[in-house]
Amino acid sequence: MKNASKVYYAIIMVLTVLFFHCTYGLKIVNSVNIKWLLDARHDWGQHYLGWAFYRDEPWGFPLGKIDALCYPSGTNVGFWDGIPLFALLFKPFSALLPQDFQYIGFWLLLCYLTTAHYSIKLFNLYNIKPVYTIIGVLLIVSNPVLIFRGMHPALCAHGFLLASLYYYLKAANKNNVVRINRDQVILLALSALTNPYITVMVVGFNFILPLKHYFYDKLLTKKQALLYPFLSCFSIIVVWFLLGMLTFSHGERLEVSDAYGLYALNLNGLFNSGGFSRLLPQMPWVNPAQYEGYTYLGVGMMLLIVVSFAYFIFKGNVAQWFKNNKQLLPLFVLAAGFTIFAVTNVISYNSEVLFTLPFPKFLIKLGGIFRASGRFFWVPFYFILFFFIFILVKAKVTNWLKISFLVVVMAIQAYDTMPLLTLRKLEGGTYVTPLTEAKWNALLPHFKTIITYPPYNNHLLNNMDYQDLCYLALKNHNAISTGYSARENRKAYTIFTDELTYNLKGAVIHTDEIYVTTPQYLDAFKAPLYKNLLNILYLDGYYVLYAKTKNIALSAQTVQAQKLCDSVNALYTKPRLSLINTIDLIQNNSKINFNIENVTVNHSTMVVNGWAYLVEKNNNTGDSVFVTINSGGKTYLAKTTQVARPDLNAAFKKEHLDSSGFTSDIILDGESLEDVVLGIAIKDKAGQFTYSTVGPAVNFLANKPEKIKKLPPQDDLLPSNLETVLEGNDYVVINGWATIKGINASKTVVKIVFMGENENFTIQTHSNIRKDITQALNDGINYDNAGFEIRVNKADLPKGKYKLGIIVSNKAAKKDAFILTDKKIAVK
Template sequence: MSPNTRSSDVEGSRGWVAPLLAASFGLLWYLAVGGGPTLNPTHLDWLGGDFAQHALGWMHFRDAPWGFPLGGTPSLLRPLPMTVALSDSNPWVSLALKPFTRWLPRDFQFIGPWLALCFMLQGWLGAKLTGLFTPNVLQRFLGGALFVLAPVLLYRTGHDTLCAQWLLTGMLWLNLRPRASPRQAWTSLAWALLLNALASGIHPYLEVMVFALGLSLLATVTWKEQHLSRREAALALAVLCAVPAALFVLFGYVGLGVRSGSAGFGHFSSDLLTLVNPMDWSRMLPGLPTAAGQYEGFGYLGTGVLALAVAALWKSRGLAPQVREQLRARTPLVIVLLLLALLAFSSVLTVAGGTVLSIRKVVAPLLPLLSPFRASGRFIWPLHYAVLTGLLAFTLWRWRQRPAVATGLLLGAVLLQALDTTDLWTRNHFAPTPWPRLKAPGWALIDASYRHLVLVPPYVHLSESPCVQSAFVERDYVSFGDLAYRRGLTTNSGYPARLSETRVTEVCESLLADVARGQLAADTVYVVDPARLEAFQRLGDAVSCGTVEGFHVCVTRRAGGFSDALTRPAPSPPGTSGDSPR
């Protein structure tokens, strides 16, 4: 089960063949489950939920001036702090595309191409990882295909940045690849630093996992392989800590006075049976019960991989000493994987949804550190991929004298894994979701004299501040965010991944107080919740109010343009009675 030294020889000649085939399989799999339409960068009619949040963040960033923090979007959620990091808009990709914004279509999304790239990179690195255990090109390809088919990857396509799970596969490859000299150790650490830098600008959860796997690599090359002195290890550790910390500040993940809140830690966890629980994934196997919120901890290995485990481990009890020896040789990695799994299981350990142990009191002092990662169930992914790697290594080692058997088992696992994926047959993972664009002609009358588009009260998605409670819904913040983007306005509403409830309340109350005093800005279009409309109506002739596309809209009265249009009755389409106010 040790990395195959013969594999290194293949790497130098045709080692790219299997990764390329596996990457191609990754793209084909993405198309097979319905991802084809998403590859059109001008196609927005599938971007619902979190996708809309991410697309809107990119749209506002592409027109924003450069500033600090990097990726700032001052036109979104104004005056609250907002960046592409806080809108989960893939900071690295957004930054890479911003210099080309003048040449890109106004309706432009990179989420679909990014998802396809993630599947391809997962295949590439999965084949590289499998190549540590076999020089056989077909076996490497099949191993890479199993990484592409990992249920935890397709399951996460609803949140594009979390699909960069190739970072975890890459870190496992770095941890397990053989190193014969200090130079090779430093090369591995340099690659680990690069993956940490990438993860820091993709998603914080992934960076925590990548960083932890970087620590296991550092411990391995220092204490197990003795390629680094303690002083060199300390220097490497300092750099490994400093780069992500600096990037977190640079992108605005920290330092803006926002947080995700502690509510939910222990709720969005993994069940102890998550690796073998299909939930609703399998067409063949029934799901086991889970507690509410444990969808975040989905870690099912897949029916094909479970079948491979049964075949590989059948009558293998006598091989246990060799397995223990291999695990001891990788003690730092094993420890890190178990710690991440413990974090995934969180403060309440469950089996099939039933609580078996609560350690809330033990965890309570650590909540300030853990609360930003309340969806702790996601930390099961490294263990998922490590178990898959171990099964591949064991299968290839056990039948090393009979490679045809090993190849047949891997092929069977790939076919079963693919055919038992419900989404292959339903193709509903990227169901059409019309982009909620406002189309009434009245919006086109908003001229350059207006600079701000303000919802009263602000819509701040997932905020629990009583002040922002209204009849506005999630779709509305996207509609007006899109309108603000197209008309070159700012908007006070949005969906921040992290926020300050105190600051949200202050901004909301200040806005409502201004309205109550009649202190309206002449350069602002106010979209008013029905419950707040009376405060505008009391201002009499100082304002012009009307309905546009079913929304109550008010501005300070002026001659001509949008102000006059609001006071004129909107023409009703044939067979209707006009707009229905919202």
């Protein structure tokens, strides 16, 4: 680089830093300033916490895994937009770094500097004069898209996009063609360590670059032209696999159903300021999610484009230009492809959806993975900026006129986008959490894990309060069952939530866990509270519960907090929780129609599910259903939770029985299940109780697996589907539907078959109403009873691996059928 070039290069970099300071403030580059990240209460806090937890994790495989966040399934530093490139770089030095070390501010500055650097290189390719280069680069680094995207620092790596554009436009020869393609592959690998969206944009260039060198420049062989895209894709797979962002265990579902089109580029994108303009009003979107397609040009750039376009059409030889630049065709195709993907098949303008196109399924699935599709217009956006700036500065017009015009463009652009330029007022200093940190810090070190209930609720008490709780967990080296991850292992989340709820209902708690919940979810803890197993505190609006066996010296709570805790204890430690006092009931078995569908016993809790209504009623609105238990000569009344059962209306030809379904969690207080007799009681609007005996509770216990020696004939065309098989450590939950075609399903019984290596077992399921199956089969037969569900304790099965099958039986039709599914489970 010549001395003159070094000078204007330095001038541009200084101006870029000054612009960054005016937009963000250089305070954020301070590596121990985390205040601006966590005070923001949006994604910046997520990015910092992802890195902060990652640095404390021991090295393991995959390299980016974080076990302490989203416990127990864990997550990945890449899914927290922690910029894995820097996370991997700084993690080995974690012990030497300050406690509050952050690199996100420096990364943002670096994004602006690399954008400026490759802008300079692009201008130099076309021998643009320094004065035009300085103005042009300033227009590029101050473009609204880059500033707006500051909310997601990993997505500000626009320098990767400009570098890819540079390598494509760079003149190739036999001496540098291999190096250019190699550098593009390296660039792609670096982008894969930054953000998946940036990676996909960059990989497009990894396809068209060797294509250009093969077809137009004749510098690569056909084999080489195919090899570079293959190496590019392979490098992404390797990087993401090593990092843990790509797995083959099918845990995380990468695509999100029905998401493609939601975050689309609105056709008003280039001139919709989004409310960040002094000159143009905000235009509407179809939905707020279309902010992802924010690609506002700014009035200054609009003026430049109009003038440049007019010059190009009326003064330039358009046909000759395209003839001379045929090698740009792949670039135009790539830009068009990204534009189509960004707009999606749901074409919208302002607040209206104009029409929907029938895109191929693979593209819809891809769009579900990269659902923020509007971002993909960034490549065409930058192509538009550079193209029209190049047209203007290369125009055969007097220099002073062009410079004057560009200064006017810059002034208009700065004035127009000033609301965006001054959007962020970021502070330095020490971060102070909104929670009473001293009290939490006195408590949390005594536990390994913070269990939020319900788990994975990122807005448990307040919006984005997962950041507050995660920050406390970070400071006290706790794992925590919450956190916002870009990709979530929903199956693992469901299993853990189900297991946790099941254990709490059975009064099973762990001494190394501390539970954090809110008033609306306290009922989940009623069993351990009733059995006096938990201490309870009230901190900052949360209820904090932990095992009474933990002796922790804590300062006294406030009077108000102690009153709240005392009232909770008084509520949940009443004698016979969920049971009202002994009562006298009017017994009339003929007046109640009911069905106890199943009874399960979870440690010391009995769960009863079913339905009941008064026979004389055509509409049971206002009636309350109770379960009664008789033990030791006394009868108690248990409250139930209503379960909607609209299916009963048609089944019994009644106007309204929707509120007949119920479930009841009954805490057993020393009773033997063999001595418990169940009953149903219904209280009508007038407060009159009617009672019906049901029978011994043991008669309704969930079925146990039974050995089966001979299976019915196999029917591979049997209408059926095991829709969900959730396998926990101690149980399996299975649901789906199955029926025999042409036979009314009202008398159908469905069993699940567990096919082991040496023995086969069956277990009868509980029926679910599935009107959708009747509608889907649409042959005039009622298949509403085809649905089923079952929870199986693994302890009831011998250890081994099992294939799952379905047996459908209809005694009335004397018909049995069996189908083997592709689902499997393991009992260890």
